[in-house]
Amino acid sequence: xxxxxxxxxxxxxxxxxxxxxxxxxxxxxxxxxxxxxxxxxxxxxxxxxxxxxxxxxxxxxxxxxxxxxxxxxxxxxxxxxxxxxxxxxxxxxxxxxxxxxxxxxxxxxxxxxxxxxxxxxxxxxxxxxxxxxxxxxxxxxxxxxxxxxxxxxxxxxxxxxxxxxxxxxxxxxxxxxxxxxxxxxxxxxxxxxxxxxxxxxxxxxxxxxxxxxxxxxxxxxxxxxxxxxxxxxxxxxxxxxxxxxx
Numbered sequence: 001x002x003x004x005x006x007x008x009x010x011x012x013x014x015x016x017x018x019x020x021x022x023x024x025x026x027x028x029x030x031x032x033x034x035x036x037x038x039x040x041x042x043x044x045x046x047x048x049x050x051x052x053x054x055x056x057x058x059x060x061x062x063x064x065x066x067x068x069x070x071x072x073x074x075x076x077x078x079x080x081x082x083x084x085x086x087x088x089x090x091x092x093x094x095x096x097x098x099x100x101x102x103x104x105x106x107x108x109x110x111x112x113x114x115x116x117x118x119x120x121x122x123x124x125x126x127x128x129x130x131x132x133x134x135x136x137x138x139x140x141x142x143x144x145x146x147x148x149x150x151x152x153x154x155x156x157x158x159x160x161x162x163x164x165x166x167x168x169x170x171x172x173x174x175x176x177x178x179x180x181x182x183x184x185x186x187x188x189x190x191x192x193x194x195x196x197x198x199x200x201x202x203x204x205x206x207x208x209x210x211x212x213x214x215x216x217x218x219x220x221x222x223x224x225x226x227x228x229x230x231x232x233x234x235x236x237x238x239x240x241x242x243x244x245x246x
Contacts, residue, residue: 053128073120076119083104092156097153112127
């Protein structure tokens with residue numbers, strides 16, 4: 001008897017559950033549809049601006065981007081999604097300049113953390129909300145973001161050329177002046193009477209008020225002056241004899 005009671009009890013619960021499920025299904029059957037009609041409504045579908053779909057370089061109306069190939073985004077990417085390839089070009093003033101060659105972005109390994117956009121010093125990157133990125137192979141998810149050809153270096157104006165020439169001439173004159181000063185400093189200076197007097201004054205000042213040193217220093221200075229006078233007299237007489245012989 002108990003088994004029959006349990007059977008009908010279970011049957012009643014099953015029928016009640018079935019009726020409840022049919023009730024939910026019936027309500028959904030008559031409820032207006034709110035399912036997105038993609039891709040039919042692709043042109044009118046609204047996508048939130050904060051939605052991150054794929055990384056892009058920001059180009060202006062003239063086809064210029066602001067990337068300076070500093071590599072900050074590549075270093076800050078947590079999983080190596082970005083690869084920045086650079087090249088060195090010559091500028092009109094004879095200097096070297098690093099420029100962007102290829103900006104490679106792997107959408108398949110991007111975590112959309114936006115560290116590249118936040119840390120870019122020139123605000124050259126942004127995330128678009130174009131979510132239609134489905135492809136058949138992962139190789140097609142690797143993109144080159146600088147898709148426009150790089151423009152050549154601008155030509156200098158006449159004012160810039162004149163300024164550069166003036167700077168070059170100034171550098172040449174400064175180098176010549178420095179070389180002349182170095183050469184003059186390397187040549188020994190000719191002794192003069194004023195330098196001898198300065199040396200004698202310094203020697204006497206060093207002796208101070210010492211009664212023993214001062215007479216000795218004076219005698220040495222007088223002897224040196226006498227020898228110098230004799231040498232100059234001998235040189236002068238030699239020069240006179242040579243002129244008379246001629």
